[in-house]
Amino acid sequence: MEAKPMAEHIDLRAQLAIGRSAFDVGRVPEISEWICDLPRRVPRLIELLWDDDPGVASRAADVLERIMRRPSGALGHAVAGHKDALIGLLSEAEPPKVRWNLALTIPRIELTVPECRRVASVLRMWLDDRSSIVKTAALHGMAELTRQDPASLPAVVDLLRTAGRSGTPAMRARSRILLKKLERTPEARRAHTGPHMFG
Numbered sequence: 001m002e003a004k005p006m007a008e009h010i011d012l013r014a015q016l017a018i019g020r021s022a023f024d025v026g027r028v029p030e031i032s033e034w035i036c037d038l039p040r041r042v043p044r045l046i047e048l049l050w051d052d053d054p055g056v057a058s059r060a061a062d063v064l065e066r067i068m069r070r071p072s073g074a075l076g077h078a079v080a081g082h083k084d085a086l087i088g089l090l091s092e093a094e095p096p097k098v099r100w101n102l103a104l105t106i107p108r109i110e111l112t113v114p115e116c117r118r119v120a121s122v123l124r125m126w127l128d129d130r131s132s133i134v135k136t137a138a139l140h141g142m143a144e145l146t147r148q149d150p151a152s153l154p155a156v157v158d159l160l161r162t163a164g165r166s167g168t169p170a171m172r173a174r175s176r177i178l179l180k181k182l183e184r185t186p187e188a189r190r191a192h193t194g195p196h197m198f199g
Contacts, residue, residue: 010034012031012041012044012045012048013048013051013056015027015030015031016031016051016055016056016059016060016063017053017055017056019055019059022054022055022057022058022095022097023058023097024055024059025059025062026055026059027059028059028062028063028066029066031059031063032063032066032067035063035067035075036067036071036072036075039072039074039075039077039078040078042075042079042082043078043082045064046060046064046079046082046085046086048060049061049086049093049098054094054095054097054098057095057098058095058096058097058098058101059097061095061097061101061102061105062097064102064105065101065102065104065105067079068105068108068109071108076108076109079105079109080109083109083111083115086102086105086106086109087106087115087118087119089102090102090106090119090122091122096129096131096133096134099126099131099134099137100131100133100134100136100137100138101137103123103126103134103138103140103141104137104140104141106119106141107119107144107148108144110148111145113148113149113151116148116149116152117149119141119145120142120145120149123138123139123141123145124138124142124159126138127139127163132168132169132170132171133170135167135168135171136168136170136171136174139159139160139167139171139174139175139178140174140178142156142159143156143160143178143181143182146182153182156182157179157182157183160175160179160182161175161179163175164176164179
């Protein structure tokens with residue numbers, strides 16, 4: 001049965017609260033379309049990432065990740081205006097779904113090199129997370145950050161090779177995909193032939 005479109009004025013928190021558990025998608029697809037129509041709705045969405053209800057926060061993070069896959073200029077700008085808050089949340093987020101969606105979302109925002117490295121340091125810690133999805137998303141996020149911080153590429157390539165050998169099945173599969181993209185760059189080729197690869 002096709003979902004009904006969202007009304008112009010809704011209680012966003014109430015809609016995000018719909019779901020049997022924090023991992024339930026609920027009305028995330030419809031809310032994502034609703035947010036995309038008017039970027040002025042972004043601040044309220046981001047505010048709900050800090051909600052006390054893990055389900056609300058998790059679904060808000062899911063919506064944010066979806067709208068930032070191919071954002072319009074206005075939508076991307078609206079999210080980027082909150083990048084300091086999002087980077088701050090990264091280091092304190094606890095629900096797994098919030099973590100993995102932030103890991104995928106924040107690297108899509110225009111960042112400075114110091115910001116990239118601050119984000120990468122958190123994502124590196126998440127490689128020890130209990131959730132395989134969080135660990136896999138952290139790898140993906142670190143790979144995406146190399147677009148804005150090319151100097152980090154050799155270290156990330158080495159990390160992906162390690163995860164591709166000894167990570168969880170999801171990490172191994174994702175690492176192979178990411179390496180195919182990253183190893184085309186000159187920096188990655190130098191990392192491959194460097195002396196540390198033979199020691």
